[in-house]
Amino acid sequence: MDPQATQVPVKRALVSVYDKTGLEELARGLHTAGVAIVSTGSTATRIAAAGVPVTPVEELTGFPECLDGRVKTLHPRVHAGILADRRLPDHVRQLAELDVEPFDLVVVNLYPFAATVASGAGYDEVVEQIDIGGPSMVRAAAKNHPSVAVVVDPAKYADVLTAVAAGGFDLSARKQLAAAAFAHTAAYDTAVANWFAQQTLDASDEGWPAVTGVALERSAVLRYGENPHQQAAVYADPTAAPGIAQAVQLHGKAMSYNNYVDADAALRAAYDFDAPAVAVIKHANPCGIATGSDVADAHAKAHACDPVSAYGGVIAANRVVTAAMAEQVAPVFTEVVIAPGFEPEALEVLQAKKNVRLLQLPEGYSRAGQEWRHVSGGVLVQTLDAVDADGDAPANWTLAAGEPASPEVLADLEFAWRAVRAVRSNAILLAKDGASVGVGMGQVNRVDSCKLAVERAGAERATGAVAASDAFFPFADGAQILLDAGVRAVVQPGGSIRDAEVVEAATKAGVTMYFTGARHFAH
16 A cells, blocks of 8 residues: 555644653644644643644643643543544544544653652652553554554654654554554553552562563664574663663674673673672683783783683673773684773774674663573563672681681682682682682583583692682582692582581591582572
């Protein structure tokens, strides 16, 4: 069908917006195009102040705005004008009998509910920001998209004026606008429902609401998923703290699905430390993690852990990338570098590499408070595994074997304990001087993870290193591999029925062992 055949000329518009960005320009453009404007409250006041003729909605309804603005547009003369399907002769007849003029365009955006919640406002103030009339108009106009165009985003105002000047929106455009409108109200209602669910939790809920939801916004369609035969996209959560999905790409090829997965894992590792830290990640596992006097020092130490595996890896830093760090990164093929910022000289160095993706984290980056994982038929939801359990502080550790560690060794044990959390289970990490030197990950038994960590470290680096295990040793055999390799101290959760055997092995070897009482599985 010819799109022009489905155009609906815009002769009359209803405008009621909380966000008044671009309102004056929109109103002037509509007026210039001969569109009559009906508006509400402060929106009408702003339009009139811009010198544009406007009809206040109370003149249309014959009923004053009341109840502190709670009732403005909830009236048949408004909603009949929005909902009349002008393809139907009977609807057209009823409009004439009721002396109701139809609307061709509805421009509405809603009270800032989510922003009010985020501001820490009190209960009554939050409730007052639950929009009633706005969503009603938006949904009505979206339902009646065969006759009405609905716009909820000020960024679309220029498109509105272009369409009006061209004779109106065609049906395809009105469908797209309706889809955006329903998504807008769905996200709004989801935010309200989630907030109310949190307000009504009781002890029997154990912190989990009976119903929850999330409304995501597509950021990009990706070339493919984990493998080329899989389709993929990335969606952002506008209600969450900003993270990898909101990072700004400064350079390089488009991000892939695997790039996002690895970059998020790298951030998880680097941001577990307060000191300057760098993580090098491959297939969501660390090739190396280190802290240092600055990010260049941390990067050099992290890269040295496993330089072979670092090829084609993803690097995250918890500080601005310096020129010195960039000079170290540049010679090695790297997929992604992500950081809170880049020095101009660092950008110059790294942008000389055509394909490396440079991502700048948004301000206020933090990991979400919950983790969601899809399973068949639903999702698993858990609170974030951060290094903040009681057992994660060395002051709360229990000395199980050997002599108390010196401050230097204890510092390495704390580093190793923080770093091993970023390793896929079963996880063993050997460390020296604030850097991983051997990582054993993803094995189905802890013995093999111990063997792998020692093998990757090599005899020289394993000797005198400290070791961290993400979960207890079920038998002494795994720990014995570390002891035989010459580690000087071990930190692990404890809790095995054979703890006594593990402690005995450490005692015989003269090795210090601490129990944390906390576990950090990562599947």
